[in-house]
Amino acid sequence: MTEIVRIDHVSKVFVTGNEQISILVDVQLTVIAGTVVVVTGESGSGKSTLLNILGGLESASGGTVRVAGYRVHTLDEFELSAYRAHSLGLVFQFHYLLKDFTALENVMLPAYMAGIPRREALSRARELLQSVGLERRAEHFPAQLSGGERQRVAVARALVNDPDVVLADEPTGNLDERNSAVVRQILFDMVRSRAKTLVLVTHDAALASYADRHLVLAHGVLQPV
Numbered sequence: 001m002t003e004i005v006r007i008d009h010v011s012k013v014f015v016t017g018n019e020q021i022s023i024l025v026d027v028q029l030t031v032i033a034g035t036v037v038v039v040t041g042e043s044g045s046g047k048s049t050l051l052n053i054l055g056g057l058e059s060a061s062g063g064t065v066r067v068a069g070y071r072v073h074t075l076d077e078f079e080l081s082a083y084r085a086h087s088l089g090l091v092f093q094f095h096y097l098l099k100d101f102t103a104l105e106n107v108m109l110p111a112y113m114a115g116i117p118r119r120e121a122l123s124r125a126r127e128l129l130q131s132v133g134l135e136r137r138a139e140h141f142p143a144q145l146s147g148g149e150r151q152r153v154a155v156a157r158a159l160v161n162d163p164d165v166v167l168a169d170e171p172t173g174n175l176d177e178r179n180s181a182v183v184r185q186i187l188f189d190m191v192r193s194r195a196k197t198l199v200l201v202t203h204d205a206a207l208a209s210y211a212d213r214h215l216v217l218a219h220g221v222l223q224p225v
């Protein structure tokens, strides 16, 4: 049982003008490799802030963040890029696909940027698009896809560099109930079949029933349910 994520005493204070808002007070989290953790909490409780700290997109005000062998809180921008490229897959509420690139190219891009040869990137991307049921949409542009399809492309893209950890922030937040269920199932199946670790944050408590562990973020601390 490998501890792939370990957060100790993480705090986050936002300073606006002369006001200080303490969002994360003392967050503790350990995640065993290959498990699916869902963090729920009210809007504004700090879920996105916590996920962004895990992903090195925001820095913590205090505490330590270790993910997949990286001491994230100590990394500079250059090292953070390498960390994200090699160890992380990210899925957000909004797909962030590049509109001038096809579905296939969007999935390939992070692999390409990580220095993976074009042929290998292409074959990985094709296989992933097939896994999310979109092989026939490979040449389509984001504008030609439905919201659910775009999120499936985003899930495929998150896995193209074979990351240890997938971080997802409200990945089904923009979808109707049916598409939300499809994307949730694809994301969870892909992560589980590849033995990846998933940390997903959402206000949708229904998602928690599909997790191995459900934690709640409230008053700046994470607690088991």
Ligand SMILES: Nc1ncnc2c1ncn2[C@@H]1O[C@H](COP(=O)(O)OP(=O)(O)OP(=O)(O)O)[C@@H](O)[C@H]1O
Pocket (backbone or CB within 6 Å): 014, 015, 016, 021, 023, 041, 042, 043, 044, 045, 046, 047, 048, 049, 050, 202, 203
């Ligand atoms: N850069 C910032 N400066 C000041 N306050 C911020 C900043 N980013 C976030 N906050 C505040 O921190 C709190 C937590 O925000 P966060 O986005 O992490 O919440 P959340 O749990 O993800 O909410 P939601 O469910 O609505 O997505 C909010 O009150 C927000 O206004």
Ligand SMILES: [Mg+2]
Pocket (backbone or CB within 6 Å): 047, 048, 049, 169
């Ligand atoms: Mg949020």
